[in-house]
Amino acid sequence: MAQRMKLVIAYDGAPFAGWQSQLHGNTIQDRLEEALRRITGERPRVQGAGRTDTGVHALGQCAHLDLDTARFTPQQLQMALNAVLPPAIRIMRCQSVAGTFHARFAATAKVYRYRLWNGPVLPPTEFGRAWHISQPLDFALMCVAASKFVGRHDFTSFTANRGKPSRDTVRTLQVVRPHRRGHCLTIEFVGDGFLYKMVRMMAGAIVATGQGKFGLLEIAERLRPGGRRRPNMVAPAAGLFLIRVRY
């Protein structure tokens, strides 16, 4: 009897070429599918909730897969996968789900966190996990800038896929919230979906506002239909974490 499993996956993005399967095989999806082949003898396809780019981390990426047989309990599959996978990829949870569950199409929201280190020296423990900005940032301005993204907008100006404006580029964000604690500055993003490089471009625009490079009207202008399309500042991948997928 076929069995659908849902995985919650954490990974350090640094050693991998992103989520999505590629010919060279060094992606999170490839490593998962290879581990499943070794464990089950089957060749299940792993369907993720969404792709993450090279260097982007995850604390709670989600995926589903189908096994032909019910030989494994979820706990057995989790333990077997963690025994075979590199320590940079961990299965945090595994559960049996209905055959109608779909990791990508059933997702109702995603939570991302962008991390910045705003101090003179980047501690070694933050290397590869935060964007280092040594100059002072105007945190109050960053909060105002972040609030401009909340709501339903056409995010054409905040994606690297510059197609023609269409409903495909409309997304709704519930939360865009900067938080500061000492030198560590995070920006949390909650939305129904995110376009290619959209979080990193929003983080880049919020930081540019905090640095005085963008005026406060800049973001609203870019979100306006037909607004100016000037180059964006793209925040580096190393600071981005996929925190959770909601269903």
Add this chain to the structure above:
Amino acid sequence: MAQRMKLVIAYDGAPFAGWQSQLHGNTIQDRLEEALRRITGERPRVQGAGRTDTGVHALGQCAHLDLDTARFTPQQLQMALNAVLPPAIRIMRCQSVAGTFHARFAATAKVYRYRLWNGPVLPPTEFGRAWHISQPLDFALMCVAASKFVGRHDFTSFTANRGKPSRDTVRTLQVVRPHRRGHCLTIEFVGDGFLYKMVRMMAGAIVATGQGKFGLLEIAERLRPGGRRRPNMVAPAAGLFLIRVRY
């Protein structure tokens, strides 16, 4: 005019063979001395507050060095070192100090933190930075065990240098305090000095108590002069952080 500089150094211990200079050159001290040679043309010796073993991390190791000339302000030296050193070693602070200051002999206390991850799966972000214990730990017992170390004791049973008992193995600990937050469990150690592998052996004994492998009398027995000398559990290097050196 000669100038003595004090450095506060943070490092990720994973890629290095500990603090202390060695022939192969892949230690923190070697990297610092090499960077100083490149920057100043001089060959100053870097004197650390103490050694750390292979894999042990630091947020606030201290060291001093003498430059023959006063060509560099402390800030210039810090920036130049951070430009030349690998990102896994960072100079957090640099200041000019009196020629009588000595990083090792002037130290009055050291603060270490041992980190444990007490949950079923070790997140990728904790790999190399915590000791993974998946079985439940009795936190209350660990707190009692930790308290036994506080005060002035002969730590012969808690060092890998098993010489004859002498005053050299007597140390005074001000604080040994476990702290729990979710799956992350830390033990803070503050003392006037620590013997070789002493913190890792104390952490091992506290964890062994929390696992029920050591009775509550075990630690007191080992600290008693002439007490039993059974093998210790040595906690792995990856969980240990030198937090601060006090002067």
